[in-house]
Amino acid sequence: MKALFNYIKEVLGGFYTLLQGLGVTGKYLFTPWNYVTQSYPENREKLQMFERFRGEVIMPHNENNEHKCTGCGLCELACPNGSIEIISKSILTEDGKKKRIIDKHIYHLGMCTLCNLCVRACPSDAIIMGQKYEHAVYNRSNLTKVLNKPGSKIMEGIKE
Amino acid sequence: MAEYREIIFNSDKIQTDDYFVNIGPQHPSTHGALRIVAKLEGEIVQSIDPVIGYIHSGIEKMCESLSYPQLIHLTDRMDYLSAHMNNEAVCLCIENALQVEVPERVKYIRTIMDELTRIASHQLWWCATGMDMGAMTTFFYGLRDREPILDIFEETCGARMTFNYNVPGGLMFDIHPNFQKRVKDFIRYFRKKLPEYDTLLSGNVIFKERTKGLGVLSKEEAIAWGVTGPSGRASGYSCDVRKLHPYSAYPYVKFEEKLATDGDTFWRYQLRIEEMWESMKIIEQLIDNIPEGDFAVKMKGVIKLPEGEFYQRVESARGEFGVFIVSDGKKNPYRLKFRSPGFSNLFVLNELVKGVKIADLVAIMATLDLVIPDIDR
Amino acid sequence: MAFSIYDFTDLAQSIHNGLSSSLTPVWTTVIEWAIIGILYILFVALFGLFLVYAERKVCAAIQQRIGPNRVGPYGFIQTIADFIKLLMKEIINPKGVDHFLYNLAPYIVIATVFIIISMFPFAPGLQSFDFDIGVFFVTAVSSVGVIGILLAGWSSNNKYSLIGGIRSGAQIISYELSVGLSLITMIILSGTMQISGIVNGQADGWFLFKGHIPAFIAFVIFIIAGTAETNRGPFDLPEGESELTGGFHTEYSGIKFAFFFLAEYMNLFIVAAMVTIVFLGGWQPLHFGTGNGFNAAMDLLPPIIWFFLKVCTIILLIMWFKWTFPRLRVDQILTLEWKYLLPINLFNIILMSVVVLMGWHW
Numbered sequence: 001m002k003a004l005f006n007y008i009k010e011v012l013g014g015f016y017t018l019l020q021g022l023g024v025t026g027k028y029l030f031t032p033w034n035y036v037t038q039s040y041p042e043n044r045e046k047l048q049m050f051e052r053f054r055g056e057v058i059m060p061h062n063e064n065n066e067h068k069c070t071g072c073g074l075c076e077l078a079c080p081n082g083s084i085e086i087i088s089k090s091i092l093t094e095d096g097k098k099k100r101i102i103d104k105h106i107y108h109l110g111m112c113t114l115c116n117l118c119v120r121a122c123p124s125d126a127i128i129m130g131q132k133y134e135h136a137v138y139n140r141s142n143l144t145k146v147l148n149k150p151g152s153k154i155m156e157g158i159k160e
Numbered sequence: 161m162a163e164y165r166e167i168i169f170n171s172d173k174i175q176t177d178d179y180f181v182n183i184g185p186q187h188p189s190t191h192g193a194l195r196i197v198a199k200l201e202g203e204i205v206q207s208i209d210p211v212i213g214y215i216h217s218g219i220e221k222m223c224e225s226l227s228y229p230q231l232i233h234l235t236d237r238m239d240y241l242s243a244h245m246n247n248e249a250v251c252l253c254i255e256n257a258l259q260v261e262v263p264e265r266v267k268y269i270r271t272i273m274d275e276l277t278r279i280a281s282h283q284l285w286w287c288a289t290g291m292d293m294g295a296m297t298t299f300f301y302g303l304r305d306r307e308p309i310l311d312i313f314e315e316t317c318g319a320r321m322t323f324n325y326n327v328p329g330g331l332m333f334d335i336h337p338n339f340q341k342r343v344k345d346f347i348r349y350f351r352k353k354l355p356e357y358d359t360l361l362s363g364n365v366i367f368k369e370r371t372k373g374l375g376v377l378s379k380e381e382a383i384a385w386g387v388t389g390p391s392g393r394a395s396g397y398s399c400d401v402r403k404l405h406p407y408s409a410y411p412y413v414k415f416e417e418k419l420a421t422d423g424d425t426f427w428r429y430q431l432r433i434e435e436m437w438e439s440m441k442i443i444e445q446l447i448d449n450i451p452e453g454d455f456a457v458k459m460k461g462v463i464k465l466p467e468g469e470f471y472q473r474v475e476s477a478r479g480e481f482g483v484f485i486v487s488d489g490k491k492n493p494y495r496l497k498f499r500s501p502g503f504s505n506l507f508v509l510n511e512l513v514k515g516v517k518i519a520d521l522v523a524i525m526a527t528l529d530l531v532i533p534d535i536d537r
Numbered sequence: 538m539a540f541s542i543y544d545f546t547d548l549a550q551s552i553h554n555g556l557s558s559s560l561t562p563v564w565t566t567v568i569e570w571a572i573i574g575i576l577y578i579l580f581v582a583l584f585g586l587f588l589v590y591a592e593r594k595v596c597a598a599i600q601q602r603i604g605p606n607r608v609g610p611y612g613f614i615q616t617i618a619d620f621i622k623l624l625m626k627e628i629i630n631p632k633g634v635d636h637f638l639y640n641l642a643p644y645i646v647i648a649t650v651f652i653i654i655s656m657f658p659f660a661p662g663l664q665s666f667d668f669d670i671g672v673f674f675v676t677a678v679s680s681v682g683v684i685g686i687l688l689a690g691w692s693s694n695n696k697y698s699l700i701g702g703i704r705s706g707a708q709i710i711s712y713e714l715s716v717g718l719s720l721i722t723m724i725i726l727s728g729t730m731q732i733s734g735i736v737n738g739q740a741d742g743w744f745l746f747k748g749h750i751p752a753f754i755a756f757v758i759f760i761i762a763g764t765a766e767t768n769r770g771p772f773d774l775p776e777g778e779s780e781l782t783g784g785f786h787t788e789y790s791g792i793k794f795a796f797f798f799l800a801e802y803m804n805l806f807i808v809a810a811m812v813t814i815v816f817l818g819g820w821q822p823l824h825f826g827t828g829n830g831f832n833a834a835m836d837l838l839p840p841i842i843w844f845f846l847k848v849c850t851i852i853l854l855i856m857w858f859k860w861t862f863p864r865l866r867v868d869q870i871l872t873l874e875w876k877y878l879l880p881i882n883l884f885n886i887i888l889m890s891v892v893v894l895m896g897w898h899w
């Protein structure tokens with residue numbers, strides 16, 4: 001008799017736990033408007049990344065097409081995987097002195113691990129982390145970028 | 161026909177062969193590129209042989225050519241679910257070697273981040289376990305609740321998985337002003353949602369029947385195989401590094417090291433759920449008391465460790481994670497070795513699965529909580 | 538031509554009369570068969586696709602997602618697009634398969650579906666076969682489907698498929714028993730095996746309500762066993778994707794895979810329709826007693842809508858199971874059947890006999 005009682009208890013108890021599980025999912029099943037996902041390409045306009053979000057390395061330029069990079073190459077040294085190449089050139093300043101400035105700040109997005117070390121290393125805050133998150137391209141070579149814009153100059157007052 | 165009859169009635173003429181099934185490297189329940197060669201008899205597993213190395217990336221060797229601040233970011237990519245603990249282990253090791261005392265604020269923030277990472281990792285583990293058992297919906301509930309944590313990380317660290325938030329001597333940034341509020345919101349939210357996990361999966365009679373008494377790991381075996389983390393503690397092996405060798409702010413907080421004695425799949429599951437409750441308690445004790453101060457001490461431009469050997473262990477979400485650095489006084493390590501919990505936990509699998517069904521193999525594997533890059537490195 | 542959405546008997550009769558007035562009896566039969574065949578193929582394809590869509594939306598709702606929402610309004614055309622994609626896919630014949638059986642298997646599975654569906658009365662007059670052992674016939678034919686699954690598992694030359702196929706065999710053969718026994722329970726109540734007879738017997742109240750407790754127990758057992766027979770979660774061992782990747786249809790592609798896929802969903806429909814017919818009165822509107830105002834109000838909705846309403850409710854229930862519960866293990870499936878469902882079922886038959894003998898049912 002006791003065995004039979006236990007048997008029935010087991011069956012009903014098992015059933016009860018199953019019903020509880022159904023209750024949890026049922027709560028969401030019958031409120032289908034409470035979804036948590038986002039419709040991605042539609043909300044592209046509104047989608048705001050957090051300010052510290054690391055999407056890519058960029059070099060901000062001001063309205064006169066001037067940047068802050070002195071071409072010191074510290075970011076190249078700090079980068080763990082060689083994503084940055086600095087090509088500098090020497091020019092003659094007005095007072096006839098020779099000076100090395102940045103020619104090309106080459107950045108390989110395809111190799112970058114977005115570790116933020118280059119940004120920390122830069123003494124003049126010339127590079128920062130950008131917020132762009134759609135990096136898909138049709139050709140891998142498009143991932144290699146030159147960060148200083150053509151014809152750009154170094155800002156006044158940035159010392160070596 | 162006569163031939164067949166002869167074969168059937170003279171069974172010694174039937175050629176038998178072991179029945180091998182390859183689970184992986186491309187298989188939904190190995191959670192990565194792990195290959196398990198299972199020897200079966202019908203549905204019953206005779207033995208298994210894990211084959212690893214499909215995504216070996218040579219991180220230890222790579223570290224030898226990188227400077228100390230640079231190599232931290234590689235540890236994110238090993239056990240990507242406890243990236244923060246891995247980062248911290250390396251930083252602690254370097255700081256101990258240089259005898260740098262980090263500010264209290266750093267310790268508190270690191271501990272909070274550790275525990276958040278632990279919760280996030282256990283959530284993802286919970287999703288995957290449910291899915292391995294055939295309950296698809298758990299996957300989405302777990303990910304839904306993990307999202308607020310990832311938002312917290314993204315706001316403060318700038319990334320969702322590979323944070324690289326620790327640097328030798330402190331942190332990369334100070335916490336975001338919203339940090340405390342968001343963490344508290346999350347704890348409030350998750351305290352409501354966690355019981356749902358119990359009702360949906362662990363309270364369920366099917367789940368209990370499937371996991372209780374399955375894949376029992378004794379305490380002696382756990383110690384012998386070096387199984388740590390919740391998997392080891394389910395067998396009664398007290399191995400919580402946070403308690404045994406406290407680091408960062410763990411000495412200041414009160415929490416329990418959850419232990420069980422059964423060592424079966426169900427308790428390995430249950431302990432992780434309980435750890436989430438404990439983690440929330442730890443965070444609650446710290447979050448309002450983060451002391452003011454610097455978020456990093458000023459380190460030299462080029463960090464050189466003194467000659468010698470240094471070891472530091474932390475409790476990652478999967479068990480004891482250790483960093484062993486041999487330095488010859490240069491700016492990069494002479495040799496660097498990671499003791500990863502997943503590696504030891506994987507190889508005990510063969511002991512656990514003898515005589516279980518294939519479906520149980522998947523369940524046991526799920527509760528060992530394997531992360532493949534952690535094993536392969 | 539008399540036409541009414543409430544009763545299709547006149548419509549069928551007038552088509553028959555029209556055809557036989559101008560054709561010989563043989564041609565009349567052939568053309569009628571052709572019409573019925575085309576209607577069934579259309580029904581299976583469209584309702585199958587609808588079920589796939591419904592399943593996606595239901596699981597999306599449970600998982601707090603939106604579900605398909607790109608192709609067509611609310612993603613309604615998504616499954617049709619998927620189906621077209623499947624049709625255009627290459628049909629792969631892996632090395633070492635037993636070609637004849639490998640190609641035969643999907644047809645067995647889908648043919649079973651058609652045979653069973655032909656037994657169902659969708660509305661008064663909308664049933665193509667009706668004979669005195671209808672329920673028995675349905676259970677008999679439904680076990681033929683498993684042969685297709687076994688063949689698929691065996692002939693694919695794939696270990697996962699083989700395990701899946703064998704699992705499916707063990708599972709369906711044992712759950713057949715529970716399905717049969719709970720149907721017997723209801724047959725005791727209805728006194729007939731003829732499907733139209735069973736439906737007509739529920740004009741004054743559904744059997745679920747008429748049979749009190751034993752009918753309810755049989756109802757629960759039937760739904761559990763029926764879910765198991767359709768190989769759906771939590772009984773989806775034959776294709777348990779976390780263990781066996783795809784189970785018995787791992788090696789199939791293109792249209793053959795589509796056949797398995799469609800057959801799975803139509804089996805879901807079959808189980809739901811059987812529940813509807815045996816327990817919930819088929820196309821009968823919700824009636825209590827005879828000739829009162831409530832019944833008249835319920836009669837306003839056409840029977841065919843009643844039928845599909847009930848079917849969809851049961852299907853929703855079964856989908857809800859799938860997305861909630863973890864999968865059982867193979868030995869637990871057998872334990873559940875032989876240790877729990879079978880004894881309860883046998884006991885239930887006795888209970889039902891007592892209820893019927895004592896005249897406690899309405």
Ligand code: SF4
Pocket residue numbers: 057078079080081082083084111112113114115116117118119
């Ligand atoms: S973010 Fe890291 S990997 Fe990328 S360029 Fe900067 S230092 Fe190199």
Ligand code: SF4
Pocket residue numbers: 068069070071072073074075076086121122123124125126127
């Ligand atoms: S970006 Fe900064 S660190 Fe890099 S070369 Fe320019 S100034 Fe130097």
